[in-house]
Amino acid sequence: xxxxxxxxxTMGITYAKNLASMEEADLxxxxxxxxxxxxxxxxxxxxxxxxxxxxMLEMENPDVVCVxxxxxxxxxxxxxxxxxxKHIICEKPIGLTLxxxxxxxxxxxxxxxxxFVGHVVRFFPxxxxxxxxIARGETGGPGVAxxxxxxxxxxxxxxxxxxxxxxxxxxxxxxIHDIDFVRSVYGEADAVYAAKAQSGGExxxxxxxxxxxxxxxxxxxxxxxxxxxxxxxxxxxxxxxxGVLRLGSESSRSxxxxxxxxxxxxxxxxxxxxxxxxxxxxxxxxxxFLDCIRDGSEPLVTAEDARAALEIALAAERSCQTGQPVAIxxxxx
Amino acid sequence: xxxxxxxxMISFAHMHAASYLQALLARKDVDLVGIADENRERVRxxxxxxxxxxxxxxxxxxxxxxxxxxxxSENVRHAPLxxxxxxxxxxxxxxxxxxxxExxxxxxxxxxxxxxxxxxTAFPCRYLASVIEAKAxxxxxDIGRIVAVKGTNRGTMPGGWFADRSLSGGGAVLxxxxxxxxxxxWFLNSEPEEVFAYAATLFHxxxxxxxxxxxxxxxNGVIAVLDPSWSRPAAFPTWGDVTMELIGTKxxxxxxxxxxxxxxxxxxxxxxxxxxxxxxxxxRLIEAFVLALREDRxxxxxxxxGFRSARVALAAYASAQQGKPVRLAPWDRTDG
Numbered sequence: 246x247x248x249x250x251x252x253x254x255t256m257g258i259t260y261a262k263n264l265a266s267m268e269e270a271d272l273x274x275x276x277x278x279x280x281x282x283x284x285x286x287x288x289x290x291x292x293x294x295x296x297x298x299x300x301m302l303e304m305e306n307p308d309v310v311c312v313x314x315x316x317x318x319x320x321x322x323x324x325x326x327x328x329x330x331k332h333i334i335c336e337k338p339i340g341l342t343l344x345x346x347x348x349x350x351x352x353x354x355x356x357x358x359x360x361f362v363g364h365v366v367r368f369f370p371x372x373x374x375x376x377x378x379i380a381r382g383e384t385g386g387p388g389v390a391x392x393x394x395x396x397x398x399x400x401x402x403x404x405x406x407x408x409x410x411x412x413x414x415x416x417x418x419x420x421i422h423d424i425d426f427v428r429s430v431y432g433e434a435d436a437v438y439a440a441k442a443q444s445g446g447e448x449x450x451x452x453x454x455x456x457x458x459x460x461x462x463x464x465x466x467x468x469x470x471x472x473x474x475x476x477x478x479x480x481x482x483x484x485x486x487x488g489v490l491r492l493g494s495e496s497s498r499s500x501x502x503x504x505x506x507x508x509x510x511x512x513x514x515x516x517x518x519x520x521x522x523x524x525x526x527x528x529x530x531x532x533x534f535l536d537c538i539r540d541g542s543e544p545l546v547t548a549e550d551a552r553a554a555l556e557i558a559l560a561a562e563r564s565c566q567t568g569q570p571v572a573i574x575x576x577x578x
Numbered sequence: 579x580x581x582x583x584x585x586x587m588i589s590f591a592h593m594h595a596a597s598y599l600q601a602l603l604a605r606k607d608v609d610l611v612g613i614a615d616e617n618r619e620r621v622r623x624x625x626x627x628x629x630x631x632x633x634x635x636x637x638x639x640x641x642x643x644x645x646x647x648x649x650x651s652e653n654v655r656h657a658p659l660x661x662x663x664x665x666x667x668x669x670x671x672x673x674x675x676x677x678x679x680e681x682x683x684x685x686x687x688x689x690x691x692x693x694x695x696x697x698x699t700a701f702p703c704r705y706l707a708s709v710i711e712a713k714a715x716x717x718x719x720d721i722g723r724i725v726a727v728k729g730t731n732r733g734t735m736p737g738g739w740f741a742d743r744s745l746s747g748g749g750a751v752l753x754x755x756x757x758x759x760x761x762x763x764w765f766l767n768s769e770p771e772e773v774f775a776y777a778a779t780l781f782h783x784x785x786x787x788x789x790x791x792x793x794x795x796x797x798n799g800v801i802a803v804l805d806p807s808w809s810r811p812a813a814f815p816t817w818g819d820v821t822m823e824l825i826g827t828k829x830x831x832x833x834x835x836x837x838x839x840x841x842x843x844x845x846x847x848x849x850x851x852x853x854x855x856x857x858x859x860x861x862r863l864i865e866a867f868v869l870a871l872r873e874d875r876x877x878x879x880x881x882x883x884g885f886r887s888a889r890v891a892l893a894a895y896a897s898a899q900q901g902k903p904v905r906l907a908p909w910d911r912t913d914g
Contacts, residue, residue, distance in 0.1 A: 386780070387780065388780045388781055388789060388807070388809055389780065389789050389790075389791065389805060389807045389809050391730075391805065436901075438774050438793060440726075440793060440795065440801035440803075441801070442725035442726045442800075442801055442825065444725075444827065450827075452725065452726050452825050454726065454728060454793070454801060454803045456776065456791045456793065456803065458776055462778060462780055463780070464776050464778065464780075464789060464790070464791050466728075466791050466803055466805065468728055468803075470825065473830065474829055474830065475830070484732070484781070484807065484809035484810075484811075485780075485781075486780065486781050486782075487811065488811045488813055489809070489810065489811055489814060568772070568795075568903060569902060569903065570774065570901065570902065
C-alpha cells in the first residue's frame with residue numbers, strides 16, 4: 246500500500262520512520278510547506294520530500310494519506326482527500342468542533358474511503374493491557390478512575406498549539422487521549438464537570454482537571470498539564486469492586502542509562518530512563534489501520550469514537566467556562 | 579506553664595483512639611486519668627494493660643479534675659460529648675470529622691468559647707513530615723503561586739458504624755474528604771467558595787456512599803479536586819493513602835505521605851504488604867495539643883478548622899444530590 250504524509254512536524258516524522266520500517270507500507274512521499282521539515286522527514290523515511298501536497302498526490306498516487314497537520318487544518322484537508330478517493334489516517338483530535346467531525350466522517354462515507362483517527366494511547370501496550378484486564382473483570386465492576394498526562398508546552402510550527410483557535414488547548418489536544426481511553430473502558434459518558442488554570446505570556450501553562458461520570462456509574466478524574474517542568478509523565482488507576490489496576494510511565498522504566506561523559510552541549514549527561522520496545526505504539530497503530538484498510542475490518546478506535554471523545558472534550562471546555570456540569574449529548578434514556 | 583496535663587479519653591469507637599492512647603502514655607507531661615466508654619469490652623485490654631480507671635458514663639470522667647479529654651466516639655456523638663465536656667470546663671481534642679451538620683459544629687465551637695476551653699480538631703495529617711516540608715516549600719514560594727491542587731485520601735471500607743449513617747452521618751465522602759480538605763485550606767490560606775461533587779456506592783454492598791469525587795473552588799481562585807473513595811480492595815498492600823499534588827506557577831509539588839515504607843512479600847499472607855517506617859503523625863498531633871494547653875497557647879488546629887473542612891463534605895453531599903455546584907457562604911457570615 247502506498248502511503249503519503251502531509252505535515253512533517255513531530256508526528257509526521259514519527260509516522261515517516263515507522264512507515265519506512267513497515268513491510269505492509271510503501272512510504273510514498275512526505276510534504277510540508279516548510280521545505281526543511283519535509284527534507285528531514287523524507288530523510289528519516291527514505292522517501293521524497295514535497296512542499297506542495299497536490300504535487301505529491303499527483304506524483305505519488307498514494308492509496309492512503311496521513312494527515313499530520315495542525316488540528317484546524319484537518320477538516321478541509323480530509324474532505325479534499327476523501328473526494329480524491331484516498332483512505333485517510335488523521336492525527337487526533339479529529340477536529341475542533343462536532344460540525345467539523347461530522348463533515349469529515351460524512352465526506353469519507355460518501356466517497357467510500359476509510360477514516361482513522363490517531364488515538365494512539367489505545368496502542369500503548371500498558372494501556373492496551375489495562376483495557377484487556379479490566380474487560381476480563383480483573384478489577385470487578387465500575388468504580389473510580391484517575392488518568393494523568395503531563396508534558397511540556399508543545400512547540401508546534403509557528404506556535405500553533407498556543408492558539409486556542411488552532412489547537413483547542415490542553416483538554417482538546419492532550420487530555421483527549423485519556424478521554425478516549427477511559428471511554429473505551431467505561432462506555433458512554435453521562436456528564437462532565439471541569440475546571441482549568443492557565444496563563445499565557447513568556448512561560449505559558451494550561452492545567453485542567455475533568456471529572457467524567459459514566460452511564461455505568463463509574464467516576465473518572467482526568468488531569469492534563471501543558472507546561473509541566475518534569476519529564477513527560479502518564480499515569481492511570483482503575484479501582485473497581487474487586488481490585489485496583491495501576492500503571493505509570495515513571496514506574497515502568499525498564500532501562501536507565503547514566504553516564505559520566507559530558508553531553509553534546511558540555512553539560513553533564515543526565516539519567517535517561519527509557520522503556521524500550523521492539524516497535525513503538527505508532528507502529529502498532531499505523532499497522533493496525535493499514536490492516537483494516539486491507540481486509541475491511543473495523544478498527545480498535547473508530548472515527549465515531551474520535552467524535553465522541555471530542556464531544557466530551559468540548560463539554561469539558563464548556564464546563565470550565567460555565568462552572569456547571571454539562572450533560573453529554575450521546576446520553577441514552 | 580503547667581508541668582503536667584491530666585487527660586481523659588472518651589470513647590474508643592474510632593480506631594484512632596488506640597494510637598492517641600499510645601501517644602499520651604509515652605508523654606512524661608501527661609497524666610492519663612482513664613477511659614470513658616459505654617462499651618467496656620472494647621476498652622478492657624487497654625484498662626488492664628495500663629491500669630487505667632474505667633468510667634461507663636462520660637459524665638463521671640468529666641466530673642473529675644481532668645484538664646482535657648480526647649473524644650473518639652461515633653461521628654454523631656462528637657457534638658453532644660464536646661458540649662458536655664465544654665460545660666464541665668474541659669479542653670477537647672475531637673476526632674474528625676468535627677460534626678455531621680454545620681449547626682452542630684457551630685454549637686460545639688460556641689460551647690467551648692462560652693466555657694473558656696479550647697477545641698482542637700484531630701487532623702494528624704498536618705504533622706506528616708512530608709506535609710510539613712511541603713508547607714514550608716509552598717510558604718517559601720518554591721513553586722510560585724499555587725493554581726491547582728489534586729488530592730487523594732483513598733482507603734478501605736472501615737465497616738461497622740462507619741457504614742451506618744445514623745452513627746456516622748455519611749460514608750466515604752464525609753470520612754475521607756476532611757483530612758486532605760484541611761491540608762488544602764491550610765496550604766492555600768483561603769476558603770472553599772464552591773463545591774461540585776459526585777457521591778455513589780460502587781465498591782461495597784453497604785448502603786452508604788463509598789465512592790466520590792469532590793471539586794472545590796477557593797475564594798483566591800485556586801481549583802482543587804479530591805478523591806475520598808473507600809476504593810482500596812482487601813488485596814491492596816495497605817489501608818490507603820494520603821497524596822496531594824500542587825500545581826504552582828513556578829513548579830509542582832507532590833506529597834505521597836505514606837511512601838516511607840518497606841515492601842513485604844510473605845507466603846502466609848499471599849499478598850504484598852507495606853510496612854510504614856515514617857514518623858508517627860499521631861505522636862506529633864498529641865504533642866501539639868498537650869503543649870498548647872500546658873503553655874496556655876491557642877491550639878494549632880481549631881474547631882473552626884474542623885468546621886471549614888467538614889462543611890465541604892456536607893456541601894459535597896448536597897451537590898451530589900442536586901447535580902450542580904453548591905456555594906459556601908464565608909465563615910464570618912455563617913458564624914453565630
